[in-house]
Amino acid sequence: MKINFFKYQGAGNDFILIDHTESPIKNIDNELVANLCHRRFGIGADGLMFLTAHDQYDFEMHYFNADGNLGSMCGNGGRCIVAFAKHLGIINKETNFLAVDGPHYARISENGEWVDLQMIDVATIDRDKEAYVLNTGSPHYVALKTDLKNLDVFQEGRSIRYNETYKEKGINVNFVEDKGDHLFVRTYERGVEDETYACGTGVTAVAMAMAKHNEQTGHVKTDIKVLGGDIKIEFDYDGETFSNVFLCGPAKLVFEGEVD
Numbered sequence: 001m002k003i004n005f006f007k008y009q010g011a012g013n014d015f016i017l018i019d020h021t022e023s024p025i026k027n028i029d030n031e032l033v034a035n036l037c038h039r040r041f042g043i044g045a046d047g048l049m050f051l052t053a054h055d056q057y058d059f060e061m062h063y064f065n066a067d068g069n070l071g072s073m074c075g076n077g078g079r080c081i082v083a084f085a086k087h088l089g090i091i092n093k094e095t096n097f098l099a100v101d102g103p104h105y106a107r108i109s110e111n112g113e114w115v116d117l118q119m120i121d122v123a124t125i126d127r128d129k130e131a132y133v134l135n136t137g138s139p140h141y142v143a144l145k146t147d148l149k150n151l152d153v154f155q156e157g158r159s160i161r162y163n164e165t166y167k168e169k170g171i172n173v174n175f176v177e178d179k180g181d182h183l184f185v186r187t188y189e190r191g192v193e194d195e196t197y198a199c200g201t202g203v204t205a206v207a208m209a210m211a212k213h214n215e216q217t218g219h220v221k222t223d224i225k226v227l228g229g230d231i232k233i234e235f236d237y238d239g240e241t242f243s244n245v246f247l248c249g250p251a252k253l254v255f256e257g258e259v260d
């Protein structure tokens with residue numbers, strides 16, 4: 001069976017995109033997804049998405065993590081599938097599509113390489129000792145650090161993701177350093193089980209946690225640097241709820257191909 005695929009990346013978070021609108025692949029299972037995402041034996045990616053048709057939305061996004069399991073919301077994946085939908089001619093400058101956490105609005109630049117994606121409102125932030133824990137479509141743990149560039153994100157992230165509190169359901173672990181005019185963020189991702197170059201729901205969670213931490217209310221704009229590039233987050237925060245949340249950043253086609 002031949003599979004046509006497109007490879008996209010959003011700030012270095014990379015994905016395999018498959019158009020499932022016309023000739024859906026049969027017998028999709030976790031093993032097939034994990035094999036396609038494998039960086040030695042497959043195409044290589046942090047996750048894989050199917051774009052399917054929907055009668056009430058422009059399209060529907062189905063996201064799988066690199067380990068082959070169905071994921072929760074992927075923010076950078078959401079931005080990349082919007083760029084993909086434009087590439088396929090399904091949408092033009094704006095879209096309303098459906099993802100696992102509900103409907104999403106997004107707008108896309110003329111050249112199709114920058115996407116502003118609206119994320120879900122968030123009203124609950126918990127604490128785990130000094131860290132913040134919240135769900136921005138996927139579950140996230142946010143810890144403040146100094147000298148983040150020298151942190152062993154794999155070891156420290158993995159030890160939190162697999163501790164007694166989180167090991168059953170898992171969690172994405174974000175470390176943030178406040179650099180004054182921007183935040184520097186590194187993330188250990190559940191489902192990839194490694195550090196990735198960017199995590200969209202992760203940087204959204206970080207910007208929210210830092211607004212709460214710094215008691216910053218009103219319309220909050222945050223510039224974030226990750227290993228794979230720059231991302232911007234905007235939201236309104238009234239001290240309780242984060243609304244009008246936008247995750248903004250690059251979403252680029254890398255190559256397309258066919259695999260057996």
Ligand SMILES: N[C@@H](CCC[C@H](N)C(=O)O)C(=O)O
Binds near residue numbers: 139171172189191199
């Ligand atoms: N890279 C993603 C997060 C994907 C979801 C996650 N790994 C999970 O299922 O926990 C993003 O950009 O948000």
